Amino acid sequence: MRGAYRDGLLDRPSVADGCRCAVCGRPATNRHHVIQKGMGGVSAAMERRIPKVLLCGSGTTGCHGAAHGRLLHLQWCDGMGGWVWWRSDVPMDDELAWRLHRGEYRPLRGWVEARRWKTYGRRP
Template sequence: MILDAGLLRGWPKERAELYGKPHLGARYTHDTAYEPTQARCAVCGRRASNCHHVARRSWGKTFRLVTPNGVWELRSPLFALCGSGTTGCHGKFHDGGLRAEWVWRTGAAEEAWWSGTLLREYPPHSPDLYMFGYWLITDRYGNEMIREGSGPWR
């Protein structure tokens, strides 16, 4: 799918794609506050001790998606993880040992997202978005884990 450069506002598609997708075991409680909603790490199943912002905080709090079907301020999804920013699965996301990528199930679903059609029916972070895509988590060795909703123990 080729996206209009104005739609991404100079952002790489891989970065913009990380905003607005469903959380894994966490949620926003207020404007900047958030909390885990499950007791287990979304990657390994150990006790979740905090939340990880999938999109780096240095990239900005939101990505403004302006489409023919509406405008959305998309925030970073949150993952409930074990460890801190330097230990456990949380640390592995920060040191490059783990990487998350949103994968669309079909080109039609991806096109519906970027046109705003999908967002008109399913708001940002809606768990219903798992009908259209999933989180692919890859470790530094190329091993892949697919996450849809609660985690590896479902």
């Protein structure tokens, strides 16, 4: 289900430094879609709009597993210079986590803009 919260994350730059987890710094093994695609997938145009973050682990282990388990929360924050994260002790919805714990989020490690901003000439 899409809403204003999720739509606000579309078209943000991806975190693509190439080798390290953007949260903990361990070797990155997967790209995580910040906005979940769903089982049916998405169109190529929508795929380009969804930001991705390099994380360690799989969908069930490491930081990637924490993101899918609703323990690792990623958010765009202009006031903090871009992507920020917070890890909860209990599973919680991303929007609720942002509303309740905004002051506890930390910047992602050295996020860099994906090439698509240069390719398409757009910026957030």
